[in-house]
Amino acid sequence: LFLGGGCGERSGTSMAAPHVTGMVALLLGRHPHWQSQEVRAALRATARDVLAPGWDAFSGAGLLDFSAWSLVAPPIAQIESPAQDDVLGGAAALVHLRLAQADEWQLTWGAGSAPGAWHMLAEGVGDSVGQGVSWDLRDAVSGLYQLRLRAHWQGRWLEDRVRVQIQQTELVVENLRVTQALADGRWVRVVEWSTAMAAAGRLALERQGQTVHEQLVSAALAQRVILPSDIPDGGYELRVRAEAGERIGAWQ
Secondary structure: OOOOOOOOOOOOHHHHHHHHHHHHHHHHHHOOOOOHHHHHHHHHHHOEOOOOOOOEOOOEOOEOOHHHHHOOOOOEEEEEEOOOOOEEOOOEEEEEEEEEOOOEEEEEEEEOOOOOOOEEEEEEOOOEEEEEEEEEOOOOOOEEEEEEEEEEEOOEEEEEEEEEEEOOOOOOOEEEEEEEEEEOOEEEEEEEEEEEEEEEEEEEEEEOOEEEEEEEEEEEEEEEEEOOOOOOOOOOEEEEEEEEOOEEOOOO
16 A cells, blocks of 8 residues: 555565564464474475575565464474674584474585585484584685575475674695705605795695595695605696694695
């Protein structure tokens, strides 16, 4: 309805919010003991899927449906922590989950605002309250990430997503090069690199996806590693990473 008379179609969160609020009021009237988790779960579990199958960025879980009013024990799939837009860092982060009425569940992570790939963190069956899952951040570079919890219930997958920012005090490997040098009267292959602060190092030689040689070196500003002479000639992928406490650089 428009001021001054007339009516028309409108869309958006401003139009949807009054309808959702009315449904929430009905749910709390019938279940006054429910907390926000149960209310949210009932709305998600009964929403009618629209647009792309499953959760999507435009419609979320889908279109509000009045059948939420009939649920007595709604299925809960919630990432309790970290919270939306939390900033994470260091070697690892703990992800706390709350699950109820789920046949099975999966916790994954993806990089960016619209991840093209999801990487498994944990999966399981049954209920869980406050379960902690460790997320290894040692290879994560600074940027935007998403956590996704999927729970299977009555033939459909329910989702909860949390957007987080990872900020690492990154160590950058600089001046990486492979040279030859004389040592004890013979030619050897030498790998050299440097970092802005004293850092230990990890070097790996890979061939056809297999690690042929791996070596650790102690902390220094400049590193010089002599490769073993028994490594066969051929093409290899050389990877180097600097490490100083919880500050861990990306593989170079």
